[in-house]
Each structure stands twice: as C-alpha cells, then as structure tokens.
Amino acid sequence: MFGLGIPEFLIILAILLIIFGAKKLPEIGKGLGKGIKNFKKSLKEEEKESEHQSD
Structure with a gap:
C-alpha cells in the first residue's frame, strides 16, 4: 500500500x-x-467502444 505502514496510516487518519x-x-469517503x-x-x-470499432 504505497510503502505505508500502520503508524503512518494512523498519523494520516488522525490529521x-x-x-x-x-x-x-463518511461524506468524503x-x-x-x-x-x-x-x-x-x-x-x-x-x-x-474500442472493441466495436476494431470489428
């Protein structure tokens, strides 16, 4: 997950x-x-659409 561990994820969530x-x-999610x-x-x-055009 983008090289993020649990501590980094928790810090981002807190911010x-x-x-x-x-x-x-919840509205943002x-x-x-x-x-x-x-x-x-x-x-x-x-x-x-691209499949139909190539046929």
Whole structure:
C-alpha cells in the first residue's frame, strides 16, 4: 500500500480527523467511492467502444 505502514496510516487518519472532523469523513469517503466507481465504469465503456470499432 504505497510503502505505508500502520503508524503512518494512523498519523494520516488522525490529521484527516483534525482537518475535516468526524462528521465529514463518511461524506468524503462516499464521494471518493462514487468517483472511483464512475471512473471504472467509463474505462469499461471506453474498452467496449474500442472493441466495436476494431470489428
């Protein structure tokens, strides 16, 4: 995981809690998850389009 160990991960998590607060973190995670899902979906659609064009 990018060369991060547990101590580094906990420090990053603590900093995020301080900056955004406990109430905002689930919203940020949900938005990030949706963004990743849409990105993967667009890659699959692009792959299908390129397969159809090459036929």
